[in-house]
Amino acid sequence: MSSxxxxxxxxxxxxxxxxxxVVPLGEVPIVTPNVDAKNAAAQFAGxxxxxxxxxxxxxxNCGHLQLLDVVNPDVQYNNFNYVTSISLGLPEHFRKLAAExxxxxxxxxxxxxxxxxxxxxxxxxxxxxxxxxxxxxxxxQKIAAAATARGIxxxxxxYTEKLARELREQHGAAExxxxxxxxxxxxxxxxxxxxxxxxxxxxxxxxxxxxxxxxVVEKTLIDTVYHEHLSYFMAAxxxxxxxxxxxxxxxxxxxxxxxxxxxxxVQLKGxxxxxxxxxxxxxxxxxxxxxxxMDPYRRLAANIDSVKKxxxxxxxxxxxxxxxxxxxxxxxxxxxxxxxFQLGPVLDFIADDKPLCEQITGPDYRIPVLRSEAIYExxxxxxxxxxxxxxxxxIAKHSRFLAQGGExxxxxPAVSVRSGASAASAGR
Numbered sequence: 001m002s003s004x005x006x007x008x009x010x011x012x013x014x015x016x017x018x019x020x021x022v023v024p025l026g027e028v029p030i031v032t033p034n035v036d037a038k039n040a041a042a043q044f045a046g047x048x049x050x051x052x053x054x055x056x057x058x059x060x061n062c063g064h065l066q067l068l069d070v071v072n073p074d075v076q077y078n079n080f081n082y083v084t085s086i087s088l089g090l091p092e093h094f095r096k097l098a099a100e101x102x103x104x105x106x107x108x109x110x111x112x113x114x115x116x117x118x119x120x121x122x123x124x125x126x127x128x129x130x131x132x133x134x135x136x137x138x139x140x141q142k143i144a145a146a147a148t149a150r151g152i153x154x155x156x157x158x159y160t161e162k163l164a165r166e167l168r169e170q171h172g173a174a175e176x177x178x179x180x181x182x183x184x185x186x187x188x189x190x191x192x193x194x195x196x197x198x199x200x201x202x203x204x205x206x207x208x209x210x211x212x213x214x215x216v217v218e219k220t221l222i223d224t225v226y227h228e229h230l231s232y233f234m235a236a237x238x239x240x241x242x243x244x245x246x247x248x249x250x251x252x253x254x255x256x257x258x259x260x261x262x263x264x265x266v267q268l269k270g271x272x273x274x275x276x277x278x279x280x281x282x283x284x285x286x287x288x289x290x291x292x293x294m295d296p297y298r299r300l301a302a303n304i305d306s307v308k309k310x311x312x313x314x315x316x317x318x319x320x321x322x323x324x325x326x327x328x329x330x331x332x333x334x335x336x337x338x339x340x341f342q343l344g345p346v347l348d349f350i351a352d353d354k355p356l357c358e359q360i361t362g363p364d365y366r367i368p369v370l371r372s373e374a375i376y377e378x379x380x381x382x383x384x385x386x387x388x389x390x391x392x393x394x395i396a397k398h399s400r401f402l403a404q405g406g407e408x409x410x411x412x413p414a415v416s417v418r419s420g421a422s423a424a425s426a427g428r
Contacts, residue, residue, distance in 0.1 A: 032226065032228075034356065043074075044074075063292060066230060071227040078140070079140075102132065117185065161191050173199065211229060219413050221259045246269045249279055307415055334350065348380060351372040384411060386411070
């Protein structure tokens with residue numbers, strides 16, 4: 001047992017000890033681009049370079065897909081430096097979401113909106129602009145302080161039932177509680193459900209957006225598998241979880257964010273909202289797709305292995321002709337892709353438009369992270385687009401690289417190569 005992480009013995013949704021590792025992945029570093037490496041090293045001596053097991057487990061009792069190796073949240077979140085506003089498309093998505101939620105919830109100006117994991121306050125700004133009272137909770141201390149300074153009051157701490165009760169006494173009940181891309185990051189989901197119950201007004205709603213486990217499996221979204229994301233939720237296990245904790249899942253919609261996510265709406269048990277057919281439709285679809293068994297996970301493991309071999313083949317072809325290889329995109333998901341596709345030792349550098357770190361370090365690599373202009377200074381022969389969901393805008397931005405004879409390797413969902421020749425051919 002490492003001092004940096006612990007291994008759960010039970011499913012975090014239903015507490016069953018019957019969990020099976022269905023997709024074993026290679027160990028990854030604890031310190032990622034989302035973590036301020038210097039601060040983390042100062043607070044937690046020896047953490048730099050430490051790795052942690054990465055494996056997807058399925059609960060045999062409820063079907064929940066999850067990680068059981070849990071990194072110390074203080075290491076990750078006390079030194080968190082990722083901010084929502086840098087993610088392409090998310091600020092616009094959040095502005096639209098705020099308008100939709102106010103209308104669907106029937107909330108009046110001045111009603112309290114509480115966001116768990118509010119980060120830099122991007123979403124709460126949109127609610128505040130519409131006349132709502134807003135309050136954020138986020139353990140990333142510097143980010144929380146910056147959000148407060150810009151007029152979005154944010155508590156730099158973890159959201160618990162105890163805190164929720166204190167906040168209700170101080171600010172009143174919340175008409176809307178939100179956890180966007182945060183719900184999956186929590187280990188103690190029993191306490192979280194109790195906190196949501198304590199926060200909600202009788203007519204209130206809890207709304208969450210989170211990675212959809214089915215999309216992770218079907219689209220091979222392994223760049224979303226890392227130790228911030230402890231859960232990869234699906235409809236059937238979620239429905240049982242909420243019911244178990246005095247809550248009701250009344251709507252569940254698939255959305256585009258993060259390559260494939262879901263937006264859920266939850267109320268207190270016995271609330272006035274009627275359950276939409278969408279919840280049971282997704283439950284039925286998951287059952288038909290075989291998510292009561294192991295076949296989907298076997299396919300995912302096989303797909304990962306196939307992509308790994310294809311990436312290695314393309315890398316070897318570039319290396320044989322003496323070429324240099326770079327990566328593009330230095331996110332937390334990059335850490336997973338480097339390890340699973342064994343790219344760490346072969347990349348000369350990683351280009352990024354808005355670097356969060358100066359380098360990415362692993363057991364056998366130390367890769368500098370440079371602004372994307374370095375492509376034309378260091379002149380790699382091939383670039384592996386690690387931020388593959390943004391491949392098209394990246395390629396469009398760097399048509400000059402293609403014109404100079406370079407090639408882009410897009411690793412997922414299946415390996416494809418874009419070269420100057422192929423781009424010219426596509427344009428005819």
